[in-house]
Structures are given as structure tokens and as C-alpha cells.
Amino acid sequence: MGGTSVKAALVGRDLAPVATLREPTRRVAGAVDIDHIASMITRLADGAAVAGVGVAVPGVVDDTTGHVVTAVNLGWHNLPLQTALSSLTGMPLKVRHDVRTGGLAEFTVGAAAGVANAVFLPIGTGIAAAFQVDGRPLVAGGYAGEIGHLVVDPGGAPCNCGALGCLETLAAAPAVSRRYAERTGRTATAAEVAARLEEGDADAAAVWADAVAALGAALAAAVAMVGPEVIVLGGGLAEAGDALVGPVRDDLHARLTFQRKPAVVRAALGQDAGRAGAALLGWEAADGA
Amino acid sequence: MGGTSVKAALVGRDLAPVATLREPTRRVAGAVDIDHIASMITRLADGAAVAGVGVAVPGVVDDTTGHVVTAVNLGWHNLPLQTALSSLTGMPLKVRHDVRTGGLAEFTVGAAAGVANAVFLPIGTGIAAAFQVDGRPLVAGGYAGEIGHLVVDPGGAPCNCGALGCLETLAAAPAVSRRYAERTGRTATAAEVAARLEEGDADAAAVWADAVAALGAALAAAVAMVGPEVIVLGGGLAEAGDALVGPVRDDLHARLTFQRKPAVVRAALGQDAGRAGAALLGWEAADGA
Numbered sequence: 001m002g003g004t005s006v007k008a009a010l011v012g013r014d015l016a017p018v019a020t021l022r023e024p025t026r027r028v029a030g031a032v033d034i035d036h037i038a039s040m041i042t043r044l045a046d047g048a049a050v051a052g053v054g055v056a057v058p059g060v061v062d063d064t065t066g067h068v069v070t071a072v073n074l075g076w077h078n079l080p081l082q083t084a085l086s087s088l089t090g091m092p093l094k095v096r097h098d099v100r101t102g103g104l105a106e107f108t109v110g111a112a113a114g115v116a117n118a119v120f121l122p123i124g125t126g127i128a129a130a131f132q133v134d135g136r137p138l139v140a141g142g143y144a145g146e147i148g149h150l151v152v153d154p155g156g157a158p159c160n161c162g163a164l165g166c167l168e169t170l171a172a173a174p175a176v177s178r179r180y181a182e183r184t185g186r187t188a189t190a191a192e193v194a195a196r197l198e199e200g201d202a203d204a205a206a207v208w209a210d211a212v213a214a215l216g217a218a219l220a221a222a223v224a225m226v227g228p229e230v231i232v233l234g235g236g237l238a239e240a241g242d243a244l245v246g247p248v249r250d251d252l253h254a255r256l257t258f259q260r261k262p263a264v265v266r267a268a269l270g271q272d273a274g275r276a277g278a279a280l281l282g283w284e285a286a287d288g289a
Numbered sequence: 290m291g292g293t294s295v296k297a298a299l300v301g302r303d304l305a306p307v308a309t310l311r312e313p314t315r316r317v318a319g320a321v322d323i324d325h326i327a328s329m330i331t332r333l334a335d336g337a338a339v340a341g342v343g344v345a346v347p348g349v350v351d352d353t354t355g356h357v358v359t360a361v362n363l364g365w366h367n368l369p370l371q372t373a374l375s376s377l378t379g380m381p382l383k384v385r386h387d388v389r390t391g392g393l394a395e396f397t398v399g400a401a402a403g404v405a406n407a408v409f410l411p412i413g414t415g416i417a418a419a420f421q422v423d424g425r426p427l428v429a430g431g432y433a434g435e436i437g438h439l440v441v442d443p444g445g446a447p448c449n450c451g452a453l454g455c456l457e458t459l460a461a462a463p464a465v466s467r468r469y470a471e472r473t474g475r476t477a478t479a480a481e482v483a484a485r486l487e488e489g490d491a492d493a494a495a496v497w498a499d500a501v502a503a504l505g506a507a508l509a510a511a512v513a514m515v516g517p518e519v520i521v522l523g524g525g526l527a528e529a530g531d532a533l534v535g536p537v538r539d540d541l542h543a544r545l546t547f548q549r550k551p552a553v554v555r556a557a558l559g560q561d562a563g564r565a566g567a568a569l570l571g572w573e574a575a576d577g578a
Contacts, residue, residue, distance in 0.1 A: 060547075064423065117429045131514070133429050134353065138422045140406045143516025143549055150513050151506070151544070162546040217440070224439050225420070225514050227432025255440070257451040258349075260432055 001025075001037070001057050001098070003073035008040050010048055011279040015109065019044060031075035038088035045091070053093040054281025055085060056101035056274050060142040066095035069142045092285040099145065100137055101277035102234065102269075103130025107137075108280055110268040112230040119219070119228045121147070122235035122267070123244075127168050133226050148172065150221060152214045170214035173236050179207045194240035208243065215244075216251030223252070223259050234267030290314075290326070290346050290387070292362035297329050299337055300568040304398065308333060320364035327377035334380070342382040343570025344374060345390035345563050349431040355384035358431045381574040388434065389426055391523065391562035392419025393569050396426075399557040401519040408508070408517045410436065411524035411556070412533075416457050422515050437461065439510060441503045459503035462525050468496045483529035497532065504533075505540030512541070512548050523556030 005024055009017040021044045026036040041053055059071030066082020068074075082095040096104070103120035112118035112132070120130040127148030131138040138144040148168040149161050156165025157175075169175050173190035180186070180193045183203045188196070196204035219231060231252075238244050249264035269276050294313055298306040310333045315322040330342055348360030355371020357363075371384040385393070392409035401407035401421070409419040416437030420427040427433040437457040438450050445454025446464075458464050462479035469475070469482045472492045477485070485493035508520060520541075527533050538553035558565050 117432075129514075133422070133427045133433060134425070136423070136425065138427075138515060140422050140516030141518075141549075143406075143512075144422060144514065146513045146516075146548065149546070149548070150510050154506075163544070217443075221439050221510050222514060223432075224435045225418075225433065225511060226427060227429030227435075229430075255452070257438070257448075259435065259438070260430075 001032070001055065001074065003032075006037060006040060007275075008044050009275050009279070010044050010050070011275070011282075013283070015276045015279050017275065018048070025074075027075065034081070034084050035088065038085055041085070041089050041091070041093075045089075050091055050282075052282035052284070052286030053085075053089065053091050054101065054278035054283075054285065055081070055093065055095045056098040056278050056281075057081065057095060058098045061095065061097040061100075062142040063094075063096040063100055063137070063139045064141075066093075067142075068095070092282075092288070094281045094285040096277075096281055097130075097139075097142065097145075098274060099128045100130040100139070101281060102267075102273035103132065103137065103277070104280050105269050105273045105277035106130075106232045106234070106267055107132050109276060110273065111232045111265050115230045117226070117228045118230045118232065119222055119226070119262075120232045120234060120267070120273075121215075121219070122273075123171060123215075123233065123237040124173055124235035127172050129222065131222075131226050131228075138226070147218050147222060150218045152217045167214050167218045171211040171218075171237070176207055176211055176237070179210070180204060183207065190237055191240045194237070194243050197243050208247075211237075212244070212247045212251050215248045216255055219248070219252045219264075220255040223256060223262060227260065228262045229260070231262050231264045232267050233264065234270070234273060238266050239270060290321070290344065290363065292321075295326060295329060296564075297333050298564050298568070299333050299339070300564070300571075302572070304565045304568050306564065307337070314363075316364065323370070323373050324377065327374055330374070330378050330380070330382075334378075339380055339571075341571035341573070341575030342374075342378065342380050343390065343567035343574065344370070344382065344384045345387040345567050345570075346370065346384060347387045350384065350386040350389075351431040352383075352385040352389055352426070352428045353430075355382075356431075357384070381571075381577070383570045383574040385566075385570055386419075386428075386431065386434075387563060388417045389419040389428070390566035390570060391556075391558075392421065392426065392566070394558050394562045394566035395419075395521045395523070395556055396421050397569055398565060399562065400521045400554045404519045406515070406517045407519045407521065408511055408515070408551075409521045409523060409556070409562075410504075410508070411562075412460060412504075412522065412526040413462055413524040416461050418511065420511075420515050420517075427515070436507050436511060439507045441506045456503050456507045460500040460507075460526070465496055465500055465526070468499070469493060472496065479526055480529050483526070483532050486532050497536075500526075501533070501536045501540050504537045505544055508537070508541045508553075509544040512545060512551060516549065517551045518549070519552045519554065521554055521556050523559070523562060527555050528559060 153165030159166035442454030
């Protein structure tokens with residue numbers, strides 16, 4: 001579920017898509033139209049023996065209840081989405097935070113499959129983490145995993161959240177793009193900045209090094225707090241090539257002393273993590289788990 | 290269990306002590322003597338119908354298995370302590386990390402009783418946290434909660450762990466004492482520094498302000514990661530009076546933006562948290578939980 005489009009897939013037990021549906025997000029008085037979401041589910045399910053449905057939502061989402069605390073991009077606040085969509089579709093259905101949905105996939109069938117203590121960190125327009133500790137996801141009413149708003153540069157650039165120097169101000173894709181433009185006067189996407197590293201572009205290297213160091217510092221804090229064995233980097237910045245995972249691993253390991261040094265790896269499912277996670281969530285709903 | 294003495298108590302279901310025992314720590318070739326620990330348990334239990342035993346150990350302790358990964362002050366490494374003590378005493382017995390044992394008490398019968406998402410942060414010679422998320426303690430093989438080694442002052446004073454500028458270098462009791470001595474040339478315990486705040490001692494105020502800011506920064510990171518509703522401050526520094534809890538609360542809240550602002554309160558059980566937690570752990574052992 002996104003602010004501009006909604007993607008849905010009908011998948012088998014093997015998580016492979018049988019059919020997909022993508023439609024522009026519809027709104028009523030600024031808020032995303034729940035009836036339209038329910039309609040997409042029922043149309044996609046038409047004629048199939050659907051066991052269960054998983055719905056991934058950005059924002060502050062309490063996975064335990066399927067309640068959306070706040071989803072700024074969707075115009076939702078205090079919305080019992082799971083109850084509403086279950087009622088409208090008549091199907092077993094679960095709602096979960098989008099990053100924790102991707103994490104469910106990476107922790108179940110992806111790069112950290114079967115690992116009891118792991119972090120999934122997709123780096124894109126924003127940065128948030130899914131934490132798995134002792135084999136269970138951390139939810140905390142929807143407030144767990146907001147590592148993008150860890151302050152790594154006190155007094156640094158203003159963040160959308162209102163604080164200064166959050167991880168997102170140095171390492172999110174728009175920040176990499178913005179900081180490169182500030183240095184050079186030239187526009188480039190984060191992927192283009194990554195590509196220019198190989199061309200020996202010193203400005204690209206400086207911006208990238210700041211992003212790597214910021215990720216290393218934030219992940220060192222995560223290691224101190226939740227003790228992961230594996231850290232899975234995903235999203236656009238990790239997909240940009242080998243420039244991210246190795247340097248972040250080296251930076252992080254150099255910061256650690258007595259703590260165990262986690263493996264740092266690239267996401268196995270790439271852009272499919274959300275779909276795979278939603279499918280796993282649908283099976284959880286079907287099983288009444 | 291400590292490096293200089295071992296304290297034990299026989300307690301009722303109401304957690305009140307019926308009898309106590311305190312003996313100097315005994316060592317064999319540098320490592321704390323397990324037979325002596327077992328002997329203290331059996332002597333204290335003599336004649337009583339003991340349901341279960343809880344043992345609290347400092348260091349890196351995997352509560353899930355009762356395995357001590359490393360306890361530097363006790364000379365233990367890779368020690369299956371729970372198995373050994375269960376065998377020696379013949380009683381249902383559980384081993385847990387000392388801070389998580391205190392946390393169990395504060396989260397069950399103390400200042401955060403019944404709160405699903407909470408942090409217990411005792412501040413003493415060292416600093417470590419017990420995290421409770423979604424109603425469960427975080428263990429991560431014994432590596433969760435090492436907030437004392439979050440870097441809050443990059444390039445700052447050397448920490449015992451080998452890094453620079455860890456929270457402990459600014460806010461642990463020895464750091465407060467050391468930093469006051471460095472400024473003034475006068476020795477003072479952390480409690481004495483706290484007392485001098487009320488006398489208008491500007492050096493005490495400066496050292497204390499640094500400790501408060503370091504705790505605020507580290508707790509803001511904890512809020513971003515694990516989303517607590519209540520933060521319980523304990524240990525010697527919190528017991529020193531009202532100078533810690535209020536200022537840390539104000540500093541923390543000023544750092545937060547969209548995150549929910551947790552209550553920050555003083556521990557309810559004070560120095561008794563470890564004993565109460567070990568007793569609760571003993572009941573868990575008795576119940577086979």
C-alpha cells in the first residue's frame with residue numbers, strides 16, 4: 001500500500017505470484033479509500049480459494065491488533081484497518097507494518113531465514129528497521145524499529161521529523177541525492193551517485209562515505225541494544241551494487257568491541273520482500289496464528 | 290552474585306526475605322567456585338520446602354539456557370551454570386543476567402508492573418539495560434541491552450570496553466566521580482557530586498549535566514529502537530535523589546519528535562530489585578515456565 005499506487009498479488013504456498021493487480025491509490029477527503037482496497041482484494045481473489053490475506057502498510061502500525069496508529073502518506077489516523085478489511089472482504093486477514101512485512105519474508109525465507117536475532121534494514125526514501133529478537137518480531141505498539149530517526153549527527157541537517165541529524169538526513173536515498181547536489185550543483189539520484197563511485201568521482205565518494213559512516217554508527221547502536229547475528233540491508237541503496245554492504249560491514253565491525261559482530265548481507269528477496277511477507281502473513285491469518 | 294561477595298535470600302511467595310546469607314566470593318584458579326555457590330543455596334534452604342531457585346549473574350548471560358557466555362568479574366567463560374547448579378543442588382533452578390533479573394522485578398511488581406514495553410536502566414559502576422518489548426524480555430543470546438556501550442561522545446574518553454565515548458564514560462558512577470576530580474582536583478563519589486548540586490557547586494553541575502545529556506541521548510536511541518512506554522531508572526545514581534530522574538526525563542522528551550514520550554520514573558524496589566527478581570525467577574523455575 002502506497003501513497004500513489006496499491007499493489008496486490010494472488011500467490012501460492014510457494015509464494016510465487018499467480019496474478020497481480022496494481023491500481024492508483026484512491027482517496028476520500030484525503031484519506032485512502034478502504035472500500036477500494038477491499039475491492040482490489042475481492043476482485044483479485046475472484047474464483048480462487050483464498051486461504052488468507054496479508055496487508056502491508058507504511059506508518060506507525062500496531063501489528064498485534066492490525067491497528068494503524070498513523071500513516072501520514074495515506075491520511076490515516078487511529079484506524080482499525082484489520083477489523084475493517086476483514087469485515088469488508090469476509091476473509092481471514094492481517095495488517096502489518098510494511099518494513100516488518102518485508103522483514104517477515106527475509107527472516108523466514110530470505111537472507112536471515114531461521115536466524116533468531118536479526119535486523120532487516122531497507123534503505124529507500126526513508127529508513128526503518130524490522131527487528132527480530134529471540135525469534136520474535138518487535139512491535140511495541142508500532143513504535144519499534146524507527147532507526148531512521150536515530151540522531152547520528154547532532155546539530156546536523158533538519159529531518160522531516162523535526163529533529164536534526166537523524167540517520168535519514170545522511171543515508172536515505174533523497175539525502176544522498178541532495179547532499180551530492182549541494183556539493184556539486186549537479187542533480188543525481190542516489191543510484192547515480194553510487195554509479196559515479198566507480199568513475200572516481202570524489203564528491204560521490206565523500207557523500208557515500210558519510211552515508212556509510214552514519215549507517216555504521218546507527219547499526220552499532222542497534223547491535224548494542226538488540227544483539228543481532230545477521231543484518232540484512234535492502235531497498236534501493238542496497239540494490240545499487242556492492243558499494244554499500246561491504247563498506248557498512250567494515251565500518252560497523254570497526255566500531256564494535258566486546259559485542260558479537262553480526263554478518264551484514266544484502267537482502268535476498270529485493271523488491272519482492274513486501275509481496276512475499278504479505279503472503280506469509282496471509283498464511284498466518286489463515287492458520288489463525 | 291558479585292566479584293567480592295555473594296548474597297542469597299530465602300523468600301516467601303510475597304517476596305519478603307525469611308532468611309539471608311552473605312559470604313565472600315570464593316575462587317578456584319581465578320574462577321568463582323560453583324561448589325560454594327551450590328553450598329550456599331543448600332545451606333540456606335536447609336529445612337525449608339524450597340520450590341525453586343533464581344540466580345542472578347553479571348556479564349553476558351543467555352537467560353534462555355542459563356549459560357554464562359562470559360562474566361569477566363567472576364572469571365567464567367562458556368559455563369553452563371544453570372545445568373551445573375541444578376545438578377549440584379537438585380532443585381528447580383534458573384540463571385539469568387543480573388540486570389534482567391532486576392528488570393523482571395520492576396516489570397512484574399515494581400515501577401513498570403504490567404507495562405508491555407519498558408526499559409529498566411540501573412546506573413552504577415556500569416550501565417546496562419533490561420528491555421521488555423511486547424510483554425517479553427529481550428535476551429538475544431545474552432547480548433541485548435548493552436546500552437552502556439552506546440557511543441554518545443564520538444572521540445571521547447576511553448571506555449573499559451576499548452571504544453571511545455561510550456555512555457559509561459560520562460554517566461556511570463565512577464565516570465561522574467572521575468570527571469569531577471579532573472575538573473576540581475578534589476575526590477568525591479558520584480553521590481557526593483549529586484549532593485553538591487544543591488550547594489550550587491558549578492563543577493558538580495557541569496559534570497551532572499553531561500551525565501544527564503548522555504543518558505538522554507542514549508535513551509532517545511532506545512526509544513527509537515524499542516519504543517518503551519515507561520523507563521525505570523535505578524542503581525546508585527538514581528537513588529542519589531531527585532537530581533537525576535526529572536532532568537533525564539526533560540532531556541529525553543526534548544529530543545523526541547513523532548515518537549511517543551515514555552514516562553521516566555525511579556525504580557520502586559531500589560536495592561531489593563535483584564533479590565525480588567531472583568525470587569520471581571525461582572517461582573518460574575518451580576512452575577517449569
